[in-house]
Amino acid sequence: MSxxxxxxxxxxxxxxxxKSFSIGQFKFERDEYFANISYPGGRHIxxxxxxxxxxxxxxxxxxxxxxxxxxxxxxxxxxxxxVEMFVGLLNESYRSANRHxxxxxxxxxxxxxFEAMLDDWTNEGFDPFAAPGETGVPFGVKHGNNSKAIxxxxxxxxxxxxxxxxxxxxxxxxxxxxxxxxxxxxxxxPEVHAEPGFExxxxxxxxxxxxxxxxVTWNPSVLSCVDDSQFCATTEEHILPITHGNDxxxxxxxxxxxxxxxxxxxxxGKPRAKVTMKAGDVAAMPADIRHRGYSPKRSILVVWENxxxxxxxxxxxxxxxxxxxxx
Amino acid sequence: MSSPQTQFGSLASYQKGGVEVINDDPKHxxxxxxxxxxxxxGPYERVAVGKNLRYVIEAVRAEGNSPWYSANHDESVVIMxxxxxxxxxxxxxxxxxxxxxxxxxxxxxxxxxxxxxVKVRRGHQALLPANSAYQFRSAKPGVLLIQxxxxxxxxxxxxxxxxx
Numbered sequence: 001m002s003x004x005x006x007x008x009x010x011x012x013x014x015x016x017x018x019k020s021f022s023i024g025q026f027k028f029e030r031d032e033y034f035a036n037i038s039y040p041g042g043r044h045i046x047x048x049x050x051x052x053x054x055x056x057x058x059x060x061x062x063x064x065x066x067x068x069x070x071x072x073x074x075x076x077x078x079x080x081x082x083v084e085m086f087v088g089l090l091n092e093s094y095r096s097a098n099r100h101x102x103x104x105x106x107x108x109x110x111x112x113x114f115e116a117m118l119d120d121w122t123n124e125g126f127d128p129f130a131a132p133g134e135t136g137v138p139f140g141v142k143h144g145n146n147s148k149a150i151x152x153x154x155x156x157x158x159x160x161x162x163x164x165x166x167x168x169x170x171x172x173x174x175x176x177x178x179x180x181x182x183x184x185x186x187x188x189x190p191e192v193h194a195e196p197g198f199e200x201x202x203x204x205x206x207x208x209x210x211x212x213x214x215x216v217t218w219n220p221s222v223l224s225c226v227d228d229s230q231f232c233a234t235t236e237e238h239i240l241p242i243t244h245g246n247d248x249x250x251x252x253x254x255x256x257x258x259x260x261x262x263x264x265x266x267x268x269g270k271p272r273a274k275v276t277m278k279a280g281d282v283a284a285m286p287a288d289i290r291h292r293g294y295s296p297k298r299s300i301l302v303v304w305e306n307x308x309x310x311x312x313x314x315x316x317x318x319x320x321x322x323x324x325x326x327x
Numbered sequence: 328m329s330s331p332q333t334q335f336g337s338l339a340s341y342q343k344g345g346v347e348v349i350n351d352d353p354k355h356x357x358x359x360x361x362x363x364x365x366x367x368x369g370p371y372e373r374v375a376v377g378k379n380l381r382y383v384i385e386a387v388r389a390e391g392n393s394p395w396y397s398a399n400h401d402e403s404v405v406i407m408x409x410x411x412x413x414x415x416x417x418x419x420x421x422x423x424x425x426x427x428x429x430x431x432x433x434x435x436x437x438x439x440x441x442x443x444x445v446k447v448r449r450g451h452q453a454l455l456p457a458n459s460a461y462q463f464r465s466a467k468p469g470v471l472l473i474q475x476x477x478x479x480x481x482x483x484x485x486x487x488x489x490x491x
Contacts, residue, residue, distance in 0.1 A: 160403060160454050181331045190453070191446040201456040202415050202443040207405060208450030224403040224452065226474050229382035231403065251377045253361075253384070253472070257334045258344070263351070272351040275358070276344035280336035280407065282376045282384070283346070284357040297331050304474075306379040323355045324378050327485035 017142030019120045023113045024103040026085060030121050032140050037074060039087055039101045044074050049138050052121060053241035056128035059114050060153045060219060063107060065305065066312070067245025069290060072269055076110070078247070080309060083107050090245065090290075092268040122146050129216040131237035131298065134180070152215075156222040156230075162205035169205055170213040179235065181298035182212035185256075208255065211235060211300050218293075220303040228307040236295035245290035247312040249324045250305050254281045257299035266290045277301075287315040287322040335449065336362045337408040338388075338468055346490055358490040361386040361407055365470040367488070371463065373430070373473065373480045374488065381428065383481050385473040389465035395433040396462070397422040402430065402455035402475040406447045409469020413453055415442035416460045423458075429478010433460060 020029040029036045035051035037044045046054075054070040061068070063078035073091055077084040086102040088094025122128060124144025125136030129152060161167045170176035178187065187209045194202035207223055211233045214221075218240050220232035236259055245266045252261075254277035261275040266288045275283055275291075285291055293301075314320045336342070341362040346353040359376050368374050370390040377384035389411050397418065404413070418439040423431045437460045447453050455461050455473075463471065475481070 159401065160452070163454070182333060183330050184333050186448075186450060188448070190448065190451045192443070193445065194443040195441055198415070198417070198442040201454065201459060202445060203456075204413075204445040204447050204451050204453035206450055207452035224454075224474060226382065226401050226403065226476060229379065229474060229476070231405075231474055249379055251379060251384070253377070254344075255335075271349045273349055273353070273356065274347040275356060276347070278336070278342045278344045278360075279334050280341050280360045280362045281344050282357075282359050282361060282386075284355070284377070286355050297333075304377060304379065304384060306382060308380070320380075323357075324380075325357050325483075325485050325489075327354060327489065 015141075021113055021117045023105060023110060024085075026103065028117060035121075037087070041099065041101055042087065044087055046071055046074065048121070050241060052118065052126070052128040052138055055114055055118050056150060057218065057242055059111060059118055059150075060129070062111065062154070064244070065250070066247030067266070067290065069243040069245055071243075075242075075245075077245075078107075079104075080312075081107055083110050085110060090267055090269060092270070118150050119145065119147055122150055129219060131217050133238070152219075154219055154221050157224060160203060160224040161207070161210055163203055164200055170210055176213040176215065178212050179214065179298060181237065182235075185209060185212040187212075207233065208300060217298070220305075223302075230305045230307050232303040232305055234301050234303060235298055236293060236301050237298040238295065240293040243290045243292040246285055246287050248306060248315055249287045249322070250285050250303060251324075252277060252283050252285065253302040253304060254279055255300035255302055257295065257297050259293045259295045259299055259301060261291050261293045263289050263291045284324050286324075287320070336360070338362055338366055338470055353490045356490070357485065359488040361472055362470055364488050368482075372482055374482045374484055375477070376488065378477065378483070381476055383475055383477045385475060385481060387471040387473060389463050389469040389471050390467070391465065393463040395436050395460045396430045396480065397433055397437070397458070397460045398430045398455070398475065398478070399423050399425070399427060399457060400476060401457045402473055403452055404455060404474070405452045405472040406449050407470040407472050408449055409465060409467055410446065410448045411469055411471065412444055412446050412464040413455070414444040414462045414464065415456075416440065417442050418458075418460050421458070422460060427478070428476040430475055430480045431478065432480055436460075436462070
């Protein structure tokens with residue numbers, strides 16, 4: 001593994017109008033259909049629609065918990081302050097042939113390059129956070145941008161959505177309209193009768209209604225916290241653009257509809273299970289797997305996370321079993 | 328063209344998915360369904376359906392009046408089915424020993440100042456604030472999902488509720 005000296009150069013490439021980007025020994029270029037990644041010893045190609053959707057999540061999530069696999073070859077691993085960017089590190093064939101390549105960057109440096117790349121490579125009319133059925137296509141020569149759409153981030157309630165000083169409830173006036181596939185989700189608000197002085201404690205809101213107004217897919221945002229326990233709700237439609245590799249146990253609570261998860265070994269990518277979740281189902285995702293979800297209709301999922309920063313080391317060292325419960 | 332219909336679950340009607348193993352043990356996924364759990368256990372038995380070290384998610388059948396509970400930390404509840412009132416009291420004296428985690432069942436309604444109440448239905452989430460006492464009241468059977476910390480009230484019945 002090498003440690004990078006960050007060099008970020010942006011140059012105008014060819015006549016397509018896109019900039020190229022480099023950091024460390026990695027270089028990124030896009031053409032009309034593909035993202036092209038070159039690194040010492042090789043090159044890798046990812047379809048541009050899949051690449052931009054993955055890049056959007058990696059940027060918005062601040063590299064998220066653990067590994068963000070753009071595909072079976074390329075991705076990032078979050079070390080919370082630094083990030084490893086790799087080719088083939090978690091691919092058994094690359095590893096066994098010693099063809100993998102990894103560099104470590106300061107998180108803020110790599111995020112800066114990714115943000116600039118996402119901004120330059122996203123054309124007008126394409127929203128990488130949207131479901132494919134509700135956005136345009138990213139192909140062709142550079143035309144315009146969609147800077148507003150790509151600046152959305154994972155949002156985090158400090159205590160609970162709707163409390164004074166916390167995340168605001170969503171409504172039409174804010175431009176947060178009920179998604180077309182959740183038109184039948186009730187939008188009524190609870191009755192709240194707080195005695196004077198207890199307005200910050202006697203609190204309730206319509207969580208499903210709040211989530212039904214999300215304008216992004218596959219982007220868990222925190223509804224409520226109990227210390228490091230975070231209820232992260234998200235609306236899912238089509239395919240999770242990345243394959244998320246866990247560095248801790250996380251849990252899924254399927255609130256509506258259905259998602260099918262492909263579960264693979266976190267290090268090798270070998271298939272381990274297929275998990276079908278319907279409304280009311282609860283399942284753990286072990287700390288040593290990677291997973292990718294398929295949601296045929298927009299669904300509501302609660303991703304339940306443990307935000308304890310000591311966990312990645314405790315799991316990777318073997319102090320904690322990768323499974324949450326023995327029975 | 329008809330609008331997509333959102334599929335919710337309920338005590339009366341739910342479908343359950345499952346784990347199809349390729350090369351693993353289904354127990355590693357601790358797979359259960361909150362409606363099935365609520366249908367099998369008694370009112371206000373707080374059955375863990377998720378556990379992440381010291382944190383838990385409890386599935387609860389709401390029916391009638393619950394005991395009064397208190398905790399030293401925030402909890403939250405999502406109503407998965409039914410309609411429930413939650414009544415809150417600020418106790419005159421601490422009901423839970425310092426440092427103790429998880430909800431504690433109180434012997435009686437504590438003396439203290441009424442904080443107010445909420446009426447919540449499916450999809451609503453309510454705060455169960457630290458150092459308050461709270462009681463659920465549900466005229467008909469419903470299902471609650473409580474975000475909390477493992478404690479005296481938490482029932483762990485993994486072998487009874489999970490796919491094996």
